[in-house]
Amino acid sequence: MLYQAYQTQSDLLSPLRLMAQHLSASLWLQDTERSVVRKVAAACDVIARLRLTHSRPPYNIGEVVVGDQAVPVTEEAVLTLPFGTLLHFHKAGVEPQPPVLLVAPLSGHFATLLRETARTLLQDHDVYITDWHNARDVSLRHGGFSLDDYITYLVQFAEAVGPGCHMVAVCQPCVAALAATAVMAEDDHPAQPRSLTLMAGPVDCRVNPTEVNRLATSQPIEWFEKNLINHVPLPHAGFMRRVYPGFIQLSAFMAMNPERHKQ
DSSP: OHHHHHHHHHHHTHHHHHHHHHHHHHHHHTOOOOHHHHHHHHHHHHHHTOOSOOOOOOOOOOEEEETTEEEEEEEEEEEEETTEEEEEEEETTOOOOOEEEEEOOOSSSOGGGGHHHHHHHTTTSEEEEEEEOOGGGSOGGGOOOOHHHHHHHHHHHHHHHOTTOEEEEESTTHHHHHHHHHHHHHTTOTTOOSEEEEESOOSSTTSSOOHHHHHHHHSOHHHHHHHHOEEOOTTSTTTTOEEOOHHHHHHHHHHHSHHHHHO
């Protein structure tokens, strides 16, 4: 019901957001130094962005410096699956570089969160990234997406990249990346990662527990299912899919560190 209520209020506020967007654009075009006008334009920006979700922003990696030369970068979809696409940042005319599979978090935001990480890696590596899809746009006919599915996806992506790939997981996918690497190593898979880097992702959450960990152990699993899991509303393609909505995740993160977000 919470997701449906949020979607309804978002639809009702759509005309106001559109008006604020046009007003903001016209005010910024004035290029004025008057603080009052700038404040009104900024306020309109805030109103214009008060929406439920956003389309994935572009990576905007048009070129990268390799050595001392600027090289154009193009995005290629190597493998497209219902819940994610393996995206390749192709650099034309560059000598072969070590391939890297950058595993982005799948939790309330887009893989473009790692835009600058990908840009830095591109200087010395052939970079692939897990471009996860918004679960609200995935039809129920594609089934669920469990931890087992997550691990299977990473195995398939590593296979698509090919032998010799280095895997770098950031934050939330560290456990899945570790499991996928272990499974491929046990099977002596030819595409098993040559190296595995886990960044800011706790593997054993009992060690140095955070507020998130403490919350996770303070309530039974039924509490989380009742209070955090919602069904995707119409008109999205994933209508009736059970999800942990991004706006609830964002609210939870902000509630844990209100002073930091306020600053």
